[in-house]
Each structure stands twice: as structure tokens, then as C-alpha cells.
Amino acid sequence: MTILDKIVAEKRQEVARCEAETSVETLRTQPDFTRPIISARAALTAAGSTGIIAEFKRRSPSKGVINGTAEAGATTAGYVAAGAAVLSVLTDEPFFGGTPADLRAARAACPATPILRKDFIVSEYQITEARAMGADLILLIASCLTPAEVRQFSEFAHGLGLEVLLEVHDEAELRSHLTDSVDLVGVNNRNLATFATDVDTSARLAAGIPSHFVRVAESGLQHASTILALREAGYRGFLIGETFMKTADPAAALAGLVAELSGSVSAS
Numbered sequence: 001m002t003i004l005d006k007i008v009a010e011k012r013q014e015v016a017r018c019e020a021e022t023s024v025e026t027l028r029t030q031p032d033f034t035r036p037i038i039s040a041r042a043a044l045t046a047a048g049s050t051g052i053i054a055e056f057k058r059r060s061p062s063k064g065v066i067n068g069t070a071e072a073g074a075t076t077a078g079y080v081a082a083g084a085a086v087l088s089v090l091t092d093e094p095f096f097g098g099t100p101a102d103l104r105a106a107r108a109a110c111p112a113t114p115i116l117r118k119d120f121i122v123s124e125y126q127i128t129e130a131r132a133m134g135a136d137l138i139l140l141i142a143s144c145l146t147p148a149e150v151r152q153f154s155e156f157a158h159g160l161g162l163e164v165l166l167e168v169h170d171e172a173e174l175r176s177h178l179t180d181s182v183d184l185v186g187v188n189n190r191n192l193a194t195f196a197t198d199v200d201t202s203a204r205l206a207a208g209i210p211s212h213f214v215r216v217a218e219s220g221l222q223h224a225s226t227i228l229a230l231r232e233a234g235y236r237g238f239l240i241g242e243t244f245m246k247t248a249d250p251a252a253a254l255a256g257l258v259a260e261l262s263g264s265v266s267a268s
């Protein structure tokens with residue numbers, strides 16, 4: 001059993017518990033359920049966008065505690081001030097130490113920036129939850145879902161106005177799971193079954209992703225030079241968590257990267 005199998009098995013139980021506690025009808029009455037969606041697609045492809053999707057991540061199964069003190073609202077507001085185009089907030093508690101309250105805090109602190117609900121989506125219920133929490137887009141992970149589920153969940157998300165980021169980590173998943181019903185395609189440089197991270201994965205898969213999808217490179221990104229090379233390869237989104245969160249001031253770390261990207265500071 002891989003860690004991903006374990007996460008998904010726990011997630012199914014968690015969803016059953018949440019569903020028993022809060023009905024879909026109740027979620028649909030929450031104030032954020034009807035707020036206008038802010039498009040991540042538009043934010044990442046706008047002229048002059050940094051393309052940075054800055055992630056709020058307390059810990060991970062591979063790294064343990066990354067940041068034990070940061071607060072979601074203040075950190076994400078700092079990210080936006082430093083130039084993040086989109087925010088990503090982990091809402092998985094058992095493995096990543098995130099909560100829906102983190103996403104709600106980010107939503108309140110950053111009313112004009114698209115927010116990704118970063119979780120392991122295995123049911124439509126979690127998509128309704130994401131909308132009610134104030135998210136603008138959801139993640140669908142190919143390694144957790146069948147191709148039919150990806151299509152079904154994407155259409156369900158679109159029905160609620162949400163955008164969809166499909167995550168793949170190799171050519172086989174790209175071939176089997178890519179469908180026109182998603183908006184953005186992310187290539188995870190980290191294999192979720194083994195945790196091995198190789199940033200060349202994004203470069204290798206770029207050409208196989210048709211250009212009408214917004215391409216997103218995910219995980220293990222640290223240097224401006226890598227981002228500039230991936231931009232050349234056609235990527236418009238760069239999902240970064242640990243590089244920022246492991247520092248005492250995540251927003252300052254992002255500001256430093258943005259300065260390097262814009263050439264105002266040398267990359268040395």
C-alpha cells in the first residue's frame with residue numbers, strides 16, 4: 001500500500017463523516033457558495049503575471065513539519081503583496097496539517113486572488129465543500145481517479161462555476177486522463193507514490209500538453225532559472241510550497257524569487 005493509497009482510504013472515511021455532519025443543502029446556503037469566481041486561468045495568462053501559485057503548507061508526509069507557526073490569513077496576504085498570481089491552500093489535516101479554516105482565512109484575507117483548494121478529491125461532496133469554503137478552483141489528481149471520474153468531477157465543478165486543475169505525473173497518466181473538460185494541466189514533479197522529486201518531469205511532459213490548456217509545473221521548484229526555463233517550455237503556472245514555507249518569512253522568500261524573475265536582482 002503506497003502513501004497515496006493510505007491518504008485516499010482515509011479521505012473516503014473523512015468525506016463520509018463530513019457528509020453525515022453537514023448536508024449538501026447546508027453547504028449550498030453558506031455565504032461564499034454564490035460569490036463570483038475569480039479565474040486562475042486568467043490570472044496566470046495575464047500579461048506580466050508572475051505565474052506563481054504560492055502554497056500554504058504546514059507539513060507533508062515526505063518532509064514532516066515545514067512550518068509550525070505560520071498563520072494562513074497573514075501568510076497568504078503576504079504572498080499576494082509579494083506578487084503571487086494564485087494561492088493554493090492545503091485543506092487535508094491528517095497528512096498535511098491543513099484545514100478548511102485555513103482556506104476560509106485565506107479567502108477573507110485575499111478577496112481578489114484565485115484560491116486552489118488543495119486536497120485529495122474523491123467525491124462530488126468535496127467539490128461542493130470547496131465552493132462553500134470560498135475556493136475558485138479544485139485539484140483533480142489523476143493517480144487517485146479514473147478517467148471517467150475526472151470527466152464527471154470536472155463537469156460537476158464547472159456546474160458550480162469552479163475551474164479545474166488536473167494533475168498528472170507521467171506520460172501514461174497524461175494519455176489516459178487528459179480531457180477537454182479540465183482547464184489547467186499540472187505536472188507534478190513529485191511522484192506521490194514514492195515522493196521522488198525530479199523537476200525534469202515538467203520539461204519532459206510539456207510538449208504532450210496541448211496549448212489550449214494552461215500548463216502548470218508543480219513541486220520541487222526553488223530557482224528563478226528553473227522557472228524561466230519552464231516558461232520557455234510553455235508553462236504559465238508554477239506551484240511552490242516548501243521553498244517559501246520553510247523560511248521564517250514565506251512572503252519575503254516569494255518577493256526574492258519575483259525580484260530574480262523580473263531581473264531586478266541577479267540570480268547569483
Ligand SMILES: O=P(O)(O)OC[C@@H](O)[C@@H](O)c1c[nH]c2ccccc12
Pocket residue numbers: 055057118119141167188218219220221239240241242243
Ligand atoms: O512544496 P513543493 O515541493 O513546492 O510542492 C508544492 C505542491 O506542488 C505540492 O504540495 C503538491 C502537488 N500536488 C499535490 C497533491 C497533494 C498534496 C500536495 C501536492
